[in-house]
Amino acid sequence: MHNIPIRFRRRKILLTVSEHKIFLCLSACPNTLVTRRYLHAVLYGNSFVGRRAVDIHVSRLRKKLASVQDSTHRIDAILKDEGGYKFRSHA
DSSP states (O other): OOEEEEEETTEEEEEEHHHHHHHHHHHHSTTSOEEHHHHHHHHHTTOOOOTTHHHHHHHHHHHHHHTTOOTTEEEEEEOSTTOEEEEEEOO
């Protein structure tokens, strides 16, 4: 498994390729809904994978960011409509 180092809140974190893609999608548009369907397309294209695969990657990403996150930065799940995630940045 290949890990990609990123700097977040001045600390180095190692992300998998999938976690890195999700982080880039969410952080590129803070406070904006990124749908689960869009993230699935970014990660897998038209390939079939489990329905909750994106959720599992986001969960792991949240855990990795937790050590450096604070109340001004977090990933929120949005459950209405088709659902997705927002990278909240209140800084």
